[in-house]
Amino acid sequence: xxxxxxxxxxxxxxxxxxxxxxxxxxxxxxxxxxxxxxxxxxxxxxxxxxxxxxxxxxxxxxxxxxxxxxxxxxxxxxxxxxxxxxxxxxxxxxxxxxxxxxxxxxxxxxxxxxxxxxxxxxxxxxxxxxxxxxxxxxxxxxxxxxxxxxxxxxxxxxxxxxxxxxxxxxxxxxxxxxxxxxxxxxxxxxxxxxxxxxxxxxxxxxxxxxxxxxxxxxxxxxxx
Numbered sequence: 001x002x003x004x005x006x007x008x009x010x011x012x013x014x015x016x017x018x019x020x021x022x023x024x025x026x027x028x029x030x031x032x033x034x035x036x037x038x039x040x041x042x043x044x045x046x047x048x049x050x051x052x053x054x055x056x057x058x059x060x061x062x063x064x065x066x067x068x069x070x071x072x073x074x075x076x077x078x079x080x081x082x083x084x085x086x087x088x089x090x091x092x093x094x095x096x097x098x099x100x101x102x103x104x105x106x107x108x109x110x111x112x113x114x115x116x117x118x119x120x121x122x123x124x125x126x127x128x129x130x131x132x133x134x135x136x137x138x139x140x141x142x143x144x145x146x147x148x149x150x151x152x153x154x155x156x157x158x159x160x161x162x163x164x165x166x167x168x169x170x171x172x173x174x175x176x177x178x179x180x181x182x183x184x185x186x187x188x189x190x191x192x193x194x195x196x197x198x199x200x201x202x203x204x205x206x207x208x209x210x211x212x213x214x215x216x217x218x219x220x221x222x223x224x
Contacts (some may be wrong), residue, residue: 001101002026003116003156005128005146006039006086009139010111012169015039015086018143020163020188022118022156025181027164035168037088038064044082044100044117050075051083058087068093082106084113102157109133114146120154127153140167140176140199144192151188163187165195171209175202 004019017031017039026043032051033039037059042050050071057067064087072078072095079097082104086092092113094106102118107125112132114125131149135142143165151160164179176198180190208215 001118001156001158002030002043002082003114003119003124003128003147003150004030004041004043004084005112005114005125005132005143005150006033006041006084006092007112007132007139007143007146008039008086008088008090009142010090012139013088014139014167014169014175016139016143016165016167017041018147018163018165018191019043020147020151020156020160022158022161024162025179026162027166027177027179028181031164031166033166033168033174034059035170035172039086039166039168041084041115042081043084043115044097044104045077045080047075047077047081050081054083054085058085063087063089064091064093068095071095082115082117084108084115086111086113112146114150116150116156118157120157124150124153124155138199140165140195143167144188144195147188148192151186159184160187163191165191171206173209175206 002021040051040054064085090111092108100117104117105122106115107129114128128150132146135145167176178194180187
């Protein structure tokens with residue numbers, strides 16, 4: 001009921017994740033990233049504790065593969081879980097338990113990994129990875145391109161209702177965290193529309209946090 005990717009921008013060191021599902025509010029449970037450390041998706045009969053655990057392990061010095069192996073050894077009901085990770089070197093690792101739902105599969109490359117369950121077919125994660133690797137530009141744009149590629153390849157077997165995109169860059173908090181928690185329209189396109197609005201303002205919101213004296217106004221009443 002979910003497909004996703006975790007990714008690193010090799011040029012900037014930013015980490016990002018995009019995810020979509022037939023379930024409500026998928027990004028609230030499944031999306032995790034930490035600046036200078038990595039990004040993790042924990043999905044399929046989700047255990048949200050696995051995302052922060054994987055990030056803690058990578059922050060302590062483990063690579064993504066070592067962190068995933070630790071989670072496979074220590075996690076509860078790991079046969080039901082899918083966990084995807086990318087680390088600070090761009091290395092990726094995936095665990096897909098044999099009890100993942102429906103058609104499930106995974107694909108990975110340098111700087112990107114994708115996995116899904118309850119898929120329309122087993123080509124979706126490879127299409128997502130290829131979409132990311134063949135794209136260029138801002139990490140947020142590439143995440144949207146990759147998710148659209150997965151959707152074009154068939155996406156989930158059922159209708160999508162939620163999606164999210166998360167990005168981190170140098171700061172302790174996300175520079176972008178955009179979500180559609182429920183819609184009967186396409187949630188990926190809803191997030192894409194939000195990204196188109198947010199992208200030109202993102203640096204200004206970072207500047208407001210660092211030094212609001214130099215932050216620009218966007219003409220909102222009272223915002224001068």
